[in-house]
Amino acid sequence: MKILHETVQTIPRLPFKYYEHDPLTDINVAPHWHQGIELNYLVSGTTLKFVTDGQTNEYRPGDLWTTNRRVVHSASGPTEVDWVEFGLIIDDDFLQTQIPASANWQLTLNGAASSKTxxxxxxxxxxxxxxxHDLLTTPTTDLLRLQILSYFYQLLVTLGQTFTVPLTATGPLSIK
Structure with a gap:
């Protein structure tokens, strides 16, 4: 099985890639990795199997989860399901410039377990x-970009304060 490197293209003048599952395509995503941290939200569908560094997690509608930088991951689920799923891949250069300590972040946001904790x-x-997601449905003006960034910065603060632990010297292996 070939593992692909995804070159992430951010939205112009925003420090992240936004993606939304295309209902005309399969939910299955081949194993790949990228430099940035990924935040996913499964709005509706059924159980989605998400494999991260060989470990399978199952996510259900309403679940949020993160994928750490440079970690191989893939997704699979039934093809006949009406999936609604979207998320962000945060530009790693931007993140480390704004929050230098984020270079040592290991994200722990992992679905229902994190919701309970x-x-x-x-x-x-x-x-x-x-x-x-809602703000991105309209053409981006300078003021709308600032509004999006205000929510994005708060999202980074919440992730950093609540859903991270520092990497250890013997932490998980990753592709560099």
């Missing part, structure tokens, strides 16, 4: 991500 922060991340 940190219900308010989990709800905050969901609301921030949904608001960004």
């Amino acid at each position: 940190h219900p308010q922060a989990y709800a905050d991340v969901r609301q921030q991500l949904v608001t960004i």
Whole structure:
């Protein structure tokens, strides 16, 4: 099985790639990796199998999860399901410039378990991500870009304060 490197193209003048599952395509995503941190939200569908560094997690509608930088991951689920799923891939250069300590972040946002452990922060991340999603449906003006960034920065703060642990010297292996 070939593992691909995804070159992430950010939205012009925004420090992330936004993606939304195309309902006309398969939900299955081949193993790949990228430099940036990924934040996913499964709005509706059924159980989605998400493999990260060989470990399979199952996510259900309403679940949020992150994928750490340079980690091989893939997704699979039934093809006949009406999936609604979207998320962001955060530009790593931007993140490390704004938050140098993020170079040592190991993200821990992992679906229902995180929702139970940190219900308010989990709800905050969901609301921030949904608001960004909604704002991106209109043409981006300078003021709208600032509004999107205000939610994006708050999302980074919430992730950093609640859903990270420092990497250890013997932490997970990753592709560089």
